[in-house]
Amino acid sequence: xxxxxxxxxxxxxxxxxxxxxxxxxxxxxxxxxxxxxxxxxxxxxxxxxxxxxxxxxxxxxxxxxxxxxxxxxxxxxxxxxxxxxxxxxxxxxxxxxxxxxxxxxxxxxxxxxxxxxxxxxxxxxxxxxxxxxxxxxxxxxxxxxxxxxxxxxxxxxxxxxxxxxxxxxxxxxxxxxxxxxxxxxxxxxxxxxxxxxxxxxxxxxxxxxxxxxxxxxxxxxxxxxxxxxxxxxxxxxxxxxxxxxxxxxxxxxxxxxxxxxxxxxxxxxxxxxxxxxxxxxxxxxxxxxxxxxxxxxxxxxxxxxxxxxxxxxxxxxxxxxxxxxxxxxxxxxxxxxxxxxxxxxxxxxxxxxxxxxxxxxxxxxxxxxxxxxxxxxxxxxxxxxxxxxxxx
Amino acid sequence: xxxxxxxxxxxxxxxxxxxxxxxxxxxxxxxxxxxxxxxxxxxxxxxxxxxxxxxxxxxxxxxxxxxxxxxxxxxxxxxxxxxxxxxxxxxxxxxxxxxxxxxxxxxxxxxxxxxxxxxxxxxxxxxxxxxxxxxxxxxxxxxxxxxxxxxxxxxxxxxxxxxxxxxxxxxxxxxxxxxxxxxxxxxxxxxxxxxxxxxxxxxxxxxxxxxxxxxxxxxxxxxxxxxxxxxxxxxxxxxxxxxxxxxxxxxxxxxxxxxxxxxxxxxxxxxxxxxxxxxxxxxxxxxxxxxxxxxxxxxxxxxxxxxxxxxxxxxxxxxxxxxxxxxxxxxxxxxxxxxxxxxxxxxxxxxxxxxxxxxxxxxxxxxxxxxxxxxxxxxxxxxxxxxxxxxx
Numbered sequence: 178x179x180x181x182x183x184x185x186x187x188x189x190x191x192x193x194x195x196x197x198x199x200x201x202x203x204x205x206x207x208x209x210x211x212x213x214x215x216x217x218x219x220x221x222x223x224x225x226x227x228x229x230x231x232x233x234x235x236x237x238x239x240x241x242x243x244x245x246x247x248x249x250x251x252x253x254x255x256x257x258x259x260x261x262x263x264x265x266x267x268x269x270x271x272x273x274x275x276x277x278x279x280x281x282x283x284x285x286x287x288x289x290x291x292x293x294x295x296x297x298x299x300x301x302x303x304x305x306x307x308x309x310x311x312x313x314x315x316x317x318x319x320x321x322x323x324x325x326x327x328x329x330x331x332x333x334x335x336x337x338x339x340x341x342x343x344x345x346x347x348x349x350x351x352x353x354x355x356x357x358x359x360x361x362x363x364x365x366x367x368x369x370x371x372x373x374x375x376x377x378x379x380x381x382x383x384x385x386x387x388x389x390x391x392x393x394x395x396x397x398x399x400x401x402x403x404x405x406x407x408x409x410x411x412x413x414x415x416x417x418x419x420x421x422x423x424x425x426x427x428x429x430x431x432x433x434x435x436x437x438x439x440x441x442x443x444x445x446x447x448x449x450x451x452x453x454x455x456x457x458x459x460x461x462x463x464x465x466x467x468x469x470x471x472x473x474x475x476x477x478x479x480x481x482x483x484x485x486x487x488x489x490x491x492x493x494x495x496x497x498x499x500x501x502x503x504x505x506x507x508x509x510x511x512x513x514x515x516x517x518x519x520x521x522x523x524x525x526x527x528x529x530x531x532x533x534x535x536x537x538x539x540x541x542x543x544x545x546x547x548x549x550x551x552x553x554x555x556x557x558x559x560x561x562x563x564x565x566x567x568x569x
Numbered sequence: 570x571x572x573x574x575x576x577x578x579x580x581x582x583x584x585x586x587x588x589x590x591x592x593x594x595x596x597x598x599x600x601x602x603x604x605x606x607x608x609x610x611x612x613x614x615x616x617x618x619x620x621x622x623x624x625x626x627x628x629x630x631x632x633x634x635x636x637x638x639x640x641x642x643x644x645x646x647x648x649x650x651x652x653x654x655x656x657x658x659x660x661x662x663x664x665x666x667x668x669x670x671x672x673x674x675x676x677x678x679x680x681x682x683x684x685x686x687x688x689x690x691x692x693x694x695x696x697x698x699x700x701x702x703x704x705x706x707x708x709x710x711x712x713x714x715x716x717x718x719x720x721x722x723x724x725x726x727x728x729x730x731x732x733x734x735x736x737x738x739x740x741x742x743x744x745x746x747x748x749x750x751x752x753x754x755x756x757x758x759x760x761x762x763x764x765x766x767x768x769x770x771x772x773x774x775x776x777x778x779x780x781x782x783x784x785x786x787x788x789x790x791x792x793x794x795x796x797x798x799x800x801x802x803x804x805x806x807x808x809x810x811x812x813x814x815x816x817x818x819x820x821x822x823x824x825x826x827x828x829x830x831x832x833x834x835x836x837x838x839x840x841x842x843x844x845x846x847x848x849x850x851x852x853x854x855x856x857x858x859x860x861x862x863x864x865x866x867x868x869x870x871x872x873x874x875x876x877x878x879x880x881x882x883x884x885x886x887x888x889x890x891x892x893x894x895x896x897x898x899x900x901x902x903x904x905x906x907x908x909x910x911x912x913x914x915x916x917x918x919x920x921x922x923x924x925x926x927x928x929x930x931x932x933x934x935x936x937x938x939x940x941x942x943x944x945x946x947x948x949x950x951x952x953x954x955x956x957x958x959x960x961x
Contacts, residue, residue: 335954
């Protein structure tokens with residue numbers, strides 16, 4: 178009798194609009210290959226605490242809703258693995274108990290650290306560990322781009338366009354500041370550069386560009402004088418002086434969430450111009466209506482490819498996207514060493530920043546093919562999107 | 570030879586996602602009736618300054634994009650008319666110059682003040698003035714509901730659901746505060762009450778309910794202890810103490826935009842819990858992807874009905890919606906005196922506020938039929954919505 182093959186998939190780090198598309202890809206491929214899939218509840222913590230979810234609990238209807246389900250369906254975690262032997266013992270016990278021969282971590286650079294460590298640790302136990310990338314920040318090394326980024330970029334572009342139209346409703350306009358997620362890498366804010374006039378932002382500031390409050394005030398004033406409005410797109414992580422414009426939460430972490438609101442107060446005080454601030458916040462990574470079909474497809478393909486690679490005996494790798502050409506867009510999925518992705522940030526290229534109001538056409542050519550196609554979002558009668566659920 | 574009939578339509582006040590659907594309705598009906606339509610640029614100001622736009626400049630493609638075009642296409646204004654004779658003379662001159670026999674102001678309660686005054690002033694000149702309602706705040710008197718509200722409500726409901734799913738991604742969650750437009754009336758924040766568990770907010774605070782910071786902190790703490798997260802939906806206009814939690818802009822106006830961010834800091838400081846704040850802001854009134862088909866249809870019908878009423882010689886009225894039944898939903902469009910709508914606010918009924926976490930089922934029955942159906946949003950190849958434009 179053929180032995181059952183069991184694999185364990187988990188989700189880790191912040192959500193993207195397509196992380197559950199990767200779960201979809203894993204489940205579809207597993208069905209094809211006759212493989213049984215467990216989900217680890219709350220990332221690596223499920224493996225530590227033997228808190229696994231038998232994913233055969235998902236019926237066909239739920240599975241088909243995965244590509245339009247925001248959040249991380251299995252729960253997430255930001256736990257990092259260290260040398261604590263009891264934790265490693267717990268993980269091994271869970272894997273053995275459920276006879277699991279492969280682990281598929283789905284996450285960002287912290288999760289690829291977990292992936293590399295798991296791969297190394299279990300290299301002699303015959304357990305394969307293959308990572309699936311995801312992050313809206315698009316800052317993972319060794320992959321052309323990251324699942325989740327394009328859908329978030331599409332959200333940003335659509336929001337900036339509609340906010341910009343809305344802002345131009347009055348003869349005498351306001352300054353509109355739009356804050357976009359991205360603490361270290363500015364890929365998402367940068368995507369607003371694809372908008373054409375009259376929707377193109379007057380200013381785009383990334384964490385990778387220099388920032389001075391005085392220069393910013395001058396830029397805003399100049400644009401406002403010329404046009405009667407000024408729309409500025411700001412990454413959350415623009416390098417402001419923490420002493421004056423950031424705040425510290427109760428854990429002592431510096432938070433720049435709301436930095437645009439602080440800059441708005443400064444503009445109002447110093448320039449005497451009305452300001453409207455929009456913080457795009459978490460909907461950027463969770464909007465089913467603006468999922469890019471290409472992004473969803475790649476997330477799914479990477480999930481399937483990770484399962485296949487693991488069944489093939491590969492380990493300690495992350496499946497990555499290698500672009501072959503822009504137009505027509507083509508790519509292949511390749512394994513890269515997870516340890517070379519771990520804990521690294523691929524920032525927006527400085528040479529693509531032409532000014533505070535324009536980025537390189539190379540960036541446009543890079544992003545455009547990733548944005549294409551829409552998914553058909555199923556809703557209830559009152560127009561509320563449906564979502565998959567583990568609760569029955 | 571039959572004399573040409575010229576009418577002048579204008580938009581006033583804040584945008585809604587369907588105000589351009591009313592323009593659509595006016596243009597379609599005008600075509601049917603052989604009437605020529607001018608648009609007044611920037612609300613009443615276009616009539617004062619003889620700045621009219623001949624709307625035959627809009628081609629068929631642009632007209633078909635109107636229902637998915639955010640903002641106010643013709644530009645808006647917040648100008649109020651007073652007794653200044655020179656202004657009235659200017660308006661009359663513009664009307665006479667273009668041989669205009671009807672004026673159609675499309676706006677909220679301030680605009681219905683303008684509508685009433687224009688109607689009264691020109692009652693003997695044979696110029697009809699008929700208003701078309703709009704406001705996301707749903708606070709106009711004498712109409713069952715207001716075009717723009719349902720689409721904004723649908724945006725709020727979808728956003729609260731996706732933010733709530735996103736917020737539950739971690740085992741240990743945060744408090745999530747969602748700030749929704751609505752300075753005086755809480756209809757929009759209230760719409761989140763239609764979400765069912767597990768997406769229903771833990772707290773809903775409206776401008777119409779009492780608010781104390783201490784009680785709020787207790788409510789948040791209690792929900793967080795019980796569930797490990799707490800999602801609160803707050804109207805911008807909740808009655809906080811202005812001294813501590815609001816700020817004044819350079820014009821001396823009190824602004825509560827960002828009040829949720831201030832409350833978030835308070836929660837973080839006093840309860841030591843992590844907080845994520847999402848300010849839904851202007852996209853609530855500008856999102857083409859969440860336009861309710863019913864809302865768009867009614868906005869268009871009200872535009873057409875206003876034109877018909879004006880051609881019929883009615884004046885000083887606003888076209889309103891009178892609901893006949895909830896299920897099946899039916900209504901009729903009737904004229905009401907614009908002066909009785911002007912400068913009034915219809916607040917959310919206090920008797921529908923059952924607690925800080927639940928509203929009356931009567932409100933659900935009221936809102937549900939207005940949310941139904943979707944419009945098919947046309948996009949470019951990269952998934953950016955298309956919009957109508959006056960610039961050729």
